[in-house]
C-alpha cells in the first residue's frame with residue numbers, strides 16, 4: 001500500500017473532512033500506541049491518511065504525544081510525504097494571528113521526549129543530516145499549491161519548539177527572538193527529526209493562533225482568542241492540501 005500524503009493535525013484540526021471513503025485503522029507499533037486511529041481515505045481520488053496529533057478529543061499534551069509511534073505508523077502505511085500542521089504563536093512582525101507559514105528552520109528547546117528511533121535497544125545508530133529540517137521539494141510544492149489556490153502563506157521562518165504545555169514568558173520569547181525564532185510552538189519537534197530518520201519528506205504548515213508573549217499589545221494571551229484564530233487559519237488547510245494533491 002502507498003499513500004500520496006499523510007497529514008498530522010495539530011490543535012484545532014482533529015478531523016480532515018475532505019477525506020472520502022475513510023477507513024479508521026489502529027496501528028500497532030514497536031513504540032506503543034499512536035495518538036489515535038489513523039484515518040485512511042481519499043482526497044480527489046488519491047490515497048491520504050490523517051492522524052490527530054493530540055488525539056481526536058485533544059487528550060494528549062505536547063510532551064506526552066508519542067511522536068515515534070505516530071511517525072512510524074504513517075510510514076508503515078506507506079507514507080513517503082508527511083505534512084505536520086502545527087498551531088504556533090507569532091514572533092516576527094509579518095506572522096500575526098491567522099497567518100499561515102511554511103517554516104524552513106527549527107530550533108529545538110524541548111526536553112525529556114524520545115527524539116530518535118535510535119533509542120530502542122539494538123537499533124542502528126544514525127546521524128541524519130538536519131541542516132535543512134524540512135524537505136525542500138515538499139515545501140516548494142506547498143508554496144506552489146498556495147499560489148495556485150490563492151492562499152496567502154509566508155515562505156520561510158524559524159520554528160522554535162518549546163516544551164509546553166504552558167505558554168512562554170515574555171523573557172523566554174525575547175530570548176527566542178534573539179536566537180532567531182520567528183514562530184513558537186510545542187509540537188514541531190521531535191516530529192520533524194523522526195520523519196527524517198525514516199527518510200520521509202516532511203514539511204510544516206504553521207497556523208498562527210496568537211502573538212507570542214510580549215509580541216502583541218495584549219498583556220495576556222487568551223485561550224478564546226487562540227481557538228478563534230485557529231478556526232480561521234485552519235480553514236486554509238483543506239484547500240491547500242487539495243491544491244497540493246492536484247499538482
Ligand code: HPA
Nearest residue numbers: 087088089184185186212
Ligand atoms: N507558544 C507556544 N505554542 C503555541 C503558542 C504560543 O504562544 N500558540 C499556539 N501554540
